[in-house]
Amino acid sequence: MRSWLGRHPVLARHGLHRSRTLQMLLRRKMWIFGMAVLVANISVAVFAPVIATNDPIYDIHVADDLAMPEWITIFPGFGDIPRNLLVLINHRDWKYDIHGTHASLIRLDYMTNELVANYRRSGVEEKGDTELTLTHTFDYEYAPPKTFVALLPIAVTITKLTGVSYRFALSITRSSDAKTFVVYDSYPPWRTSDFIRLADNRITIHSRDPMLGRKLGVSLLERNIAEMVFSSKTSYTIRLTVSVMDEGLAGDIGEMKVVLSPLSFRIPGKAYGILGTNLEGADVFSQLVYGTRVSLIVGILSASIAVLVGVIVGVIAGYKGGIVDQAFMFMADTLIQTPTLPIIILVMMLFSRSIYVIISILALLSWMGLARQLRAWVLSLKERPFVEAVRAAGGGDLYIMFRVIAPHTIPLLTYSFVLSIPGAILTEAGLSMIGFGDPLFPSWGKILNEAWNSGGFASLAWWWIAPPIAALLLLALSIVSIGRTLEEVLNPRLRKR
Amino acid sequence: MGVDPTRFLIDLDAPPDQKIFLRKQFGLDEPIFPHQYVRYVLNLFRGEFGFSFLTRRPVIDEIMERLPNTVMLSGSSILLNFVIGLSVGLYAATKREKRVDSAVLSASIFSYIMPIWLMGLVLLICLAWLPAVAWGVKLFPISGTTSPLLPPDPLIRALDYLWHLVLPLVASVIAGFGSSTYYFRNIAITELEQDYVLTARAKGLPQDRIMKRHVLKSVAPPVVTAVALSVPGVISGWIITETVFSWFGLGLYAFQALTSYNYPAIQAVLFMQAVLTAISLYIADIAIAYLDPRVRFR
Numbered sequence: 001m002r003s004w005l006g007r008h009p010v011l012a013r014h015g016l017h018r019s020r021t022l023q024m025l026l027r028r029k030m031w032i033f034g035m036a037v038l039v040a041n042i043s044v045a046v047f048a049p050v051i052a053t054n055d056p057i058y059d060i061h062v063a064d065d066l067a068m069p070e071w072i073t074i075f076p077g078f079g080d081i082p083r084n085l086l087v088l089i090n091h092r093d094w095k096y097d098i099h100g101t102h103a104s105l106i107r108l109d110y111m112t113n114e115l116v117a118n119y120r121r122s123g124v125e126e127k128g129d130t131e132l133t134l135t136h137t138f139d140y141e142y143a144p145p146k147t148f149v150a151l152l153p154i155a156v157t158i159t160k161l162t163g164v165s166y167r168f169a170l171s172i173t174r175s176s177d178a179k180t181f182v183v184y185d186s187y188p189p190w191r192t193s194d195f196i197r198l199a200d201n202r203i204t205i206h207s208r209d210p211m212l213g214r215k216l217g218v219s220l221l222e223r224n225i226a227e228m229v230f231s232s233k234t235s236y237t238i239r240l241t242v243s244v245m246d247e248g249l250a251g252d253i254g255e256m257k258v259v260l261s262p263l264s265f266r267i268p269g270k271a272y273g274i275l276g277t278n279l280e281g282a283d284v285f286s287q288l289v290y291g292t293r294v295s296l297i298v299g300i301l302s303a304s305i306a307v308l309v310g311v312i313v314g315v316i317a318g319y320k321g322g323i324v325d326q327a328f329m330f331m332a333d334t335l336i337q338t339p340t341l342p343i344i345i346l347v348m349m350l351f352s353r354s355i356y357v358i359i360s361i362l363a364l365l366s367w368m369g370l371a372r373q374l375r376a377w378v379l380s381l382k383e384r385p386f387v388e389a390v391r392a393a394g395g396g397d398l399y400i401m402f403r404v405i406a407p408h409t410i411p412l413l414t415y416s417f418v419l420s421i422p423g424a425i426l427t428e429a430g431l432s433m434i435g436f437g438d439p440l441f442p443s444w445g446k447i448l449n450e451a452w453n454s455g456g457f458a459s460l461a462w463w464w465i466a467p468p469i470a471a472l473l474l475l476a477l478s479i480v481s482i483g484r485t486l487e488e489v490l491n492p493r494l495r496k497r
Numbered sequence: 498m499g500v501d502p503t504r505f506l507i508d509l510d511a512p513p514d515q516k517i518f519l520r521k522q523f524g525l526d527e528p529i530f531p532h533q534y535v536r537y538v539l540n541l542f543r544g545e546f547g548f549s550f551l552t553r554r555p556v557i558d559e560i561m562e563r564l565p566n567t568v569m570l571s572g573s574s575i576l577l578n579f580v581i582g583l584s585v586g587l588y589a590a591t592k593r594e595k596r597v598d599s600a601v602l603s604a605s606i607f608s609y610i611m612p613i614w615l616m617g618l619v620l621l622i623c624l625a626w627l628p629a630v631a632w633g634v635k636l637f638p639i640s641g642t643t644s645p646l647l648p649p650d651p652l653i654r655a656l657d658y659l660w661h662l663v664l665p666l667v668a669s670v671i672a673g674f675g676s677s678t679y680y681f682r683n684i685a686i687t688e689l690e691q692d693y694v695l696t697a698r699a700k701g702l703p704q705d706r707i708m709k710r711h712v713l714k715s716v717a718p719p720v721v722t723a724v725a726l727s728v729p730g731v732i733s734g735w736i737i738t739e740t741v742f743s744w745f746g747l748g749l750y751a752f753q754a755l756t757s758y759n760y761p762a763i764q765a766v767l768f769m770q771a772v773l774t775a776i777s778l779y780i781a782d783i784a785i786a787y788l789d790p791r792v793r794f795r
Contacts, residue, residue, distance in 0.1 A: 299625045339733030339770060345755045430737045459624045465622055476610040
């Protein structure tokens with residue numbers, strides 16, 4: 001049983017003592033910095049679902065596009081950037097008013113959270129008009145927004161009535177100058193029971209809809225409707241009007257039923273979350289958090305595979321010598337001269353863009369340097385007396401190679417493993433940057449690629465571009481400083497005398 | 498590459514006998530080895546790399562248009578990197594374990610981890626997009642190798658070219674000088690511990706004379722080798738960077754060829770890379786034979 005505090009036979013051969021090695025490492029600032037950043041990255045990667053506020057791939061339009069980080073609002077001049085505002089109007093929040101000739105025929109009712117208005121006719125009523133008006137007032141206290149979205153889940157059913165038609169309209173009234181904007185109107189035509197339109201019960205009103213601009217008489221190229229409507233910080237009234245026109249046919253018996261689910265009125269913010277949003281309105285912070293996973297997985301997996309292949313090839317080549325050695329080293333030399341990026345892009349073009357394909361090719365194209373180094377070490381190690389002793393005691397080739405010689409190369413393996421991680425991470429980021437990443441994994445390179453392709457640079461969206469760059473550099477820097485410190489401590493040639 | 502080249506040339510719904518005829522014309526119905534391969538190699542000697550499927554022009558013409566740009570960019574970047582690396586590395590080696598040395602070391606670590614394309618992105622947003630969008634000043638070009646609609650004055654054209662060259666070159670120097678600096682510093686440190694340096698110092702030679710006369714001479718062979726070994730990566734290593742800067746060079750060409758299954762172009766670019774590798778290593782061997790008295794021509 002080896003103790004972690006005692007003298008490890010292999011480390012001791014390199015003049016190292018386990019506890020002393022740890023002490024030497026802990027004394028270095030680079031090691032502490034690197035470990036701190038790495039541990040932070042690993043914990044972010046592990047707890048990504050807890051830390052991230054949104055799904056990185058599927059959640060879009062969580063705020064307005066290119067929303068700035070929310071903390072920017074503490075700076076002067078940015079204080080009144082519109083935040084996310086959701087006005088959810090339940091059945092109890094409406095103020096209602098019924099007037100007209102047949103006001104008594106309308107009965108309001110509540111069903112769970114739906115508002116139900118019944119217009120029941122007994123067949124003897126005269127001709128007349130009735131109007132049901134629902135109003136809700138809310139305050140808006142930010143600068144003019146760029147977008148608003150209203151979801152109007154209304155369903156109108158007419159049973160057995162032939163002479164009754166209806167019309168409903170949604171309008172927004174600004175209280176400062178009492179100006180009213182009709183954002184939706186079902187007229188023309190007056191609707192009757194034989195008027196059927198699909199999706200009529202769930203109407204979406206978007207301020208960037210060109211048809212809305214035509215209704216309001218403005219061109220979307222010249223004016224932003226949301227800015228026009230919410231131009232001042234005051235209270236606004238949403239008004240839903242349902243008009244019923246009764247032709248007064250005799251013997252027309254039946255009912256009209258209006259069911260209104262909670263109406264949601266949303267103003268997506270121009271300031272959102274910790275790192276704002278991208279052009280699709282997706283949360284950059286969540287993408288960044290999940291990107292940590294991809295980078296760490298790619299770096300660690302491909303470095304491990306590369307080290308594994310390097311150990312097998314290097315030790316066998318060094319120990320066996322002869323034709324095996326020459327064959328392996330010829331393979332390694334050929335691969336060293338092979339251009340890496342074209343090969344990777346080619347494989348991804350032909351087979352798949354899965355992250356595991358990237359990892360395997362990266363690993364299979366980066367084991368050669370380690371194999372060569374190991375071979376040189378093993379060449380000298382195998383002449384040492386202890387190897388001869390094991391052989392004399394009857395140890396087989398495999399036993400000597402991987403139980404006797406290989407443990408002696410652990411210091412070299414450790415720091416070459418660590419030092420080959422950042423290369424893999426940065427290559428993966430570069431490939432994702434030019435569009436060769438796994439489309440289902442939100443890597444840091446993919447964020448940059450989206451910023452590059454969809455105008456993040458032209459709109460100077462620093463909250464979109466700077467975080468992935470900084471995260472990549474910080475992670476690579478931390479791993480390189482860990483590797484360099486390990487190299488200095490474990491490599492006797494580099495140790496300061 | 499698992500692609501039928503005829504689908505680039507004629508309609509997808511052309512009759513199959515036409516496709517077969519076309520394949521026969523290109524010699525694609527023969528076995529790949531040895532017939533097609535031998536013909537390909539023989540054509541290489543005549544400088545024929547085939548036709549690009551996209552533009553239907555000879556690949557060699559397209560490569561020759563782009564080769565000067567790549568040579569300009571990567572050549573100047575390799576040169577600058579090694580000049581900076583050599584001077585800074587030797588200087589840091591003389592100031593070993595002082596503040597200058599540790600500053601150089603941390604700068605070179607930073608530069609070592611910084612990929613050129615990432616540095617390029619940083620420079621593009623800071624020096625090209627930010628002035629252009631925020632202040633309306635066209636400080637540096639956002640992409641490309643030359644500006645459109647230039648007067649035919651060669652001086653203006655040259656200046657415009659250099660103006661476009663600045664950002665990729667600066668990016669490659671910031672992101673590239675680190676590894677050469679670190680390497681040369683370590684070589685120079687081992688050299689400085691040799692006995693001949695001690696002798697020279699004992700003779701009373703000043704430090705800069707020791708460095709220039711003695712150390713530089715013995716450091717030269719590994720420097721030449723390092724330069725020669727950095728040439729092979731030129732085309733494939735610049736794929737991402739040239740794509741980021743839309744630099745009209747072979748890296749971007751290789752990327753475009755790769756993403757459009759344009760295999761004559763890919764073969765030609767990789768062949769160019771192999772030729773460049775061979776030439777640079779050969780020149781390095783000759784140069785080392787001159788520089789290093791231990792190596793002799795046979």
